[in-house]
Amino acid sequence: xxxAQPVIQPKMPKSWYKSNKPHxxxxxxxxxxxxxxxxxxxxELGIQSKAVFGCDxxxxxxxxxxxxVDSTQTHHGRTTPVMVGIKRSRPELITxxxxxDGGGYAIGSQHTVNAAIRNEKITVILxxxxxxxMTGGQMAPTTLPGQITETTPFGRDPEETGYPTRxxxxxxxxASEGAYVARGTVANFRQLKGFIKKALENQIAGRGFSFVxxxxxxxxxxxxxxxxxxAFLEDKMTQYFPVGEFKVPQVKEE
Amino acid sequence: MNRGEKSKSISETQGTRIVEAYVGEYASGKxxxxxxxxxxxxxxxxxxxxxxxxxxxxxxxxxxxKDPLSQLGIEVIAWETKQLIGxxxxxxxxxxxxxxxxxxxxxxxLDIGYGAGGARILNLVNGALTSPELCVLVVIxxxxxxxxxVEDIVEYIQGIGTVHALINNSHLGDDTDxxxxxxxxxxxxxxxxxxxxxxEATVVEEKWQKEIGPVDCMGNPVxxxxxxxxxxxx
Amino acid sequence: MAxxxxxxxxxxxxxxEVAAWAALAAGADIMFGYPITPQNEVMHYWTxxxxxxxxxxxxxxxxxxxxxxTCGGLQAGCKAFTATAGxxxxxxxxxxxxxxxxxxxxxAIIQQRGGPSSGTVVYSQQEVTLTTYGGNGEGHRIxxxxxxxxxxxxxxxxxxxxxxxxxxxTFVMGDGYQAKMRESMVMYDPAARGIELVPANPIIGLSxxxxxxxxxxHLCNIYSLEEELYEVLQKMEADYQKMTPEVVEYDARFxxxxxxIVVSHGVVSRAGQDAVKILRAQGFPAGYFRPITLRxxxxxxxRKAVENCKKVLxxxxxxxxxxxxxxxxxxxxxxxxxxxxxxxxxxxxDEIVARYKEFRK
Numbered sequence: 048x049x050x051a052q053p054v055i056q057p058k059m060p061k062s063w064y065k066s067n068k069p070h071x072x073x074x075x076x077x078x079x080x081x082x083x084x085x086x087x088x089x090x091e092l093g094i095q096s097k098a099v100f101g102c103d104x105x106x107x108x109x110x111x112x113x114x115x116v117d118s119t120q121t122h123h124g125r126t127t128p129v130m131v132g133i134k135r136s137r138p139e140l141i142t143x144x145x146x147x148d149g150g151g152y153a154i155g156s157q158h159t160v161n162a163a164i165r166n167e168k169i170t171v172i173l174x175x176x177x178x179x180x181m182t183g184g185q186m187a188p189t190t191l192p193g194q195i196t197e198t199t200p201f202g203r204d205p206e207e208t209g210y211p212t213r214x215x216x217x218x219x220x221x222a223s224e225g226a227y228v229a230r231g232t233v234a235n236f237r238q239l240k241g242f243i244k245k246a247l248e249n250q251i252a253g254r255g256f257s258f259v260x261x262x263x264x265x266x267x268x269x270x271x272x273x274x275x276x277x278a279f280l281e282d283k284m285t286q287y288f289p290v291g292e293f294k295v296p297q298v299k300e301e
Numbered sequence: 302m303n304r305g306e307k308s309k310s311i312s313e314t315q316g317t318r319i320v321e322a323y324v325g326e327y328a329s330g331k332x333x334x335x336x337x338x339x340x341x342x343x344x345x346x347x348x349x350x351x352x353x354x355x356x357x358x359x360x361x362x363x364x365x366x367k368d369p370l371s372q373l374g375i376e377v378i379a380w381e382t383k384q385l386i387g388x389x390x391x392x393x394x395x396x397x398x399x400x401x402x403x404x405x406x407x408x409x410x411l412d413i414g415y416g417a418g419g420a421r422i423l424n425l426v427n428g429a430l431t432s433p434e435l436c437v438l439v440v441i442x443x444x445x446x447x448x449x450x451v452e453d454i455v456e457y458i459q460g461i462g463t464v465h466a467l468i469n470n471s472h473l474g475d476d477t478d479x480x481x482x483x484x485x486x487x488x489x490x491x492x493x494x495x496x497x498x499x500x501e502a503t504v505v506e507e508k509w510q511k512e513i514g515p516v517d518c519m520g521n522p523v524x525x526x527x528x529x530x531x532x533x534x535x
Numbered sequence: 536m537a538x539x540x541x542x543x544x545x546x547x548x549x550x551x552e553v554a555a556w557a558a559l560a561a562g563a564d565i566m567f568g569y570p571i572t573p574q575n576e577v578m579h580y581w582t583x584x585x586x587x588x589x590x591x592x593x594x595x596x597x598x599x600x601x602x603x604x605t606c607g608g609l610q611a612g613c614k615a616f617t618a619t620a621g622x623x624x625x626x627x628x629x630x631x632x633x634x635x636x637x638x639x640x641x642x643a644i645i646q647q648r649g650g651p652s653s654g655t656v657v658y659s660q661q662e663v664t665l666t667t668y669g670g671n672g673e674g675h676r677i678x679x680x681x682x683x684x685x686x687x688x689x690x691x692x693x694x695x696x697x698x699x700x701x702x703x704x705t706f707v708m709g710d711g712y713q714a715k716m717r718e719s720m721v722m723y724d725p726a727a728r729g730i731e732l733v734p735a736n737p738i739i740g741l742s743x744x745x746x747x748x749x750x751x752x753h754l755c756n757i758y759s760l761e762e763e764l765y766e767v768l769q770k771m772e773a774d775y776q777k778m779t780p781e782v783v784e785y786d787a788r789f790x791x792x793x794x795x796i797v798v799s800h801g802v803v804s805r806a807g808q809d810a811v812k813i814l815r816a817q818g819f820p821a822g823y824f825r826p827i828t829l830r831x832x833x834x835x836x837x838r839k840a841v842e843n844c845k846k847v848l849x850x851x852x853x854x855x856x857x858x859x860x861x862x863x864x865x866x867x868x869x870x871x872x873x874x875x876x877x878x879x880x881x882x883x884x885d886e887i888v889a890r891y892k893e894f895r896k
Contacts, residue, residue, distance in 0.1 A: 115746065117741060117745075117751050118754065120755055120757055121603070122630075128607065129607040131595075131600075132609075133608065133740065134607075135565060135591060135604065136607065136608035136611040136612075158600055160596075328548065328552075474547055
C-alpha cells in the first residue's frame, strides 16, 4: 500500500468537446475509446478546424457533439452520402463518417459499397458491436452465430439469417488502388489509433476511400460483466473478425 | 470523305441507291429530316427503308408514324408501341432488323438519335461505316444552344466522327421567323467551309418557300419539309 | 466567372435542357443525380455543360444517395441540386425530410410521370401530393408548378434564390410532357434582368480556427424531448407563414364575373386557359385560375377569385390531387366543385369546354 495518490484527471484530446463530458455512452461502452483514438489522431494531424464529422443514427448518434469539430447528424444509414456530398463540394475539408454496423452494413450498405467502388475520398469509421444498441439490442448484420439478441431470442441461426457481415474484407475486395481498409479493436488502442490516423492521412493525401471497422463492446445489451465483455471481444469476435490491415495504398517513397 | 464527291441529284442516282444517316444534336430535327427525305424519295417511285436508330431518348421516335408511313409505301424499321408493353423505360432495345438493314434492297434512311457516342451508333449497323454508299448528314439548328455559333458547330461536328455534309435546319418551332433561318444559313455555311464540307441544303417549312426561293442567300439549295414529328410524341 | 449567357438568347429546346441551362445561369455549383425517365436530359445536359463552367456532377447509386449528397453539398455551402421523377421522387422524400428539418436550401427539379409504382415513364400530374406534403413532416416546402419552357427557366432561377433566402426545400415541378416537348424560349443572364443571385454560405466546414477564431458547430437533426421538437416546428411554421405572402404566386383571369372558374395547374393550365378563351368567345362567363405555387397555396387569391362564382371546375391529370388542395383552401365557401380528372393522360381544351357546358346545366 502506498501513500495517498494525487487524483489524476483523464487526459482528453484537444479535439474533444469538453462541455459535454462526461459523455452519455453507457458505462463500459466501446464508443468512448474509438472516439479517443479519433480525437488523438485529429490532434496529431492538426485537422480539428477543417474536419467535418457526420454521425449516423444508432448509438453513434451520441457522438454528435462529442468532438470539438464541426459536426452534423444525418439519417440512419445516410451519413456516407452526406459526407460524400460535402467532400465533393468542398474537397479541402476532411470528412469523417461515423456509424454503426447497422448503418454501414444493413440500411446504408448500398452507400458503403458504392462509395468504396467510386473510391470516394472520405473516411468511414464503423463501430462493430454485433447488435443494434440504441433500439434495444436487436440482431445486427454482425451478430455472431448463436448470439442472443432481442430478435434472435434463441441465438442467431445462420440458416435463417446468414452469417455475419465481414465489412473490411468486402470493402477491400471492391475498392480500387488508393483505398485504405483496416479492422481494429478497442482491445488494442494503440493499433486502432494507428489505423484511424492512417485512414485520415489517406484522405488528406487524396488517395481514395478509407475505411476502418472498430471491434467494440456493448456490455449493456450483451448483459455482460467486465470479464465476459472482454472475453467476448477478444476471444469470440476476433475469431470471426480478424484484426489487421486489409488494403494499404502503395505509397512512393518521398 | 467529302459529300461533294458523292453528291448527286436524284436523276443521277437512278440505278444506284441512296444510303443516308441523319445525325445531329438532341432536338435538332434529325427525325423530321429523315422522314421528309424518305417521303420525298418514295414519291419519286423509289423503294425506301426508314430505320429508327434512336437509342438514348426515344420519346420522339418514328414509332407512332410507322403506320401512316408504311401506308405511303415506306418500309419502316421501328418498334410499335404495342410491341413494347411492359418495357417501362420505353424499351431501349435495338430492333432485330437493324444490324443487317443494309442488306435490304432500296434506299436506306437512318434516323440516328443523339448521344455521347455520336455517329458511333452506326457500328450497330453491319457494314455501315465502311460502306462507300453511306452519307452522314448532320442536321444543325442554330437555335439549339450547343450549336449556336460557328465555333460550337465546328466543335460539335468534329466530335461526331464520320460526316459528309451539313443540313441547315434552323428554326424556332412556332416562333420561327426569317431572321433565324437566315442566321442559320450564314452560321452553318461558314462552319461547313471551315471544316471543308458542303451544305447539303437549307431546310424550311413549306410556308417559307416563297420568301427564301430555291437557293438560300449563300447559294445552298433549299428543301421544304412538312412537320410530321409534332404528332409523334412518345 | 464569366456569365453563362450574355444578355439574352432566343433558343429552341426541350424542357429538361432548359432546366440544366437555368441551373447553370442560377449559379448552381454541383448536381447529384440518378437516372430516371423523364428527367434524364437534365443530367445529360448538365454533364455536357458543367466542365465548361467549372461546375461538378456526381451520379450516385440511387435517389436516396442523390438527395443526401445534395444535403451534404448544401451544408458545405455549395449551390447543390438534384432532379428526379416518379419512384425517384418517392425515394427522395427521405433526404427532402432532412432538408426540411435542417432548413437546407435544397432545389429539386421534378418531372412527373405516371404512378403509382413505376407507372409510365411518360406523363402525369400525380406527384402533387408527394411533392407538396410527402415525408413525415408538415410540408414546409415551396413547390412551383411550371407550364412552359420559359417558366422552367424562370422558376429554376427563382427557385434557387427562394431556397437560399428562406431556407426551405424548393421544387420546380414539371412533367414528362414539359420535359420532352420542344418550344422556343428566351435564356437570359439573370444579372442582365436585374435579378440578384442570393449568395450561398456554409453551415458546416466554416473558416477560422476552432477555439481561436470560432466555436465549432454541432448541427442537430434529432431531438430527445417532444417539447424540443415542438419548439423547432413552431418556429418553422411561423417562418413559413411569414414567408408565404412573399413567395405565393398564381394567375387569375376573367374571374370577376365568372359563373364557373376552371382551376388547373402546370401544363394542363395551358389547355385551361385556351378553354376559357373559347368559352368566353362563345358567350359563356368562364373564369381561369391557376396556382403557380402549389405550396404555399394561393389561398387568399383563390378565395377572392371565387367570390362571385357558383362553381369551380378542377382540371388535372390526376384523380384527386389538385382538387384536394382546392377543397382544403375553400373549405367553408359554399360552392359546387366538379372535376375533370384524368390521371396519367393529357387534357386538351375541347374536353374542358365540353365538361364546362355539362357542369353548368
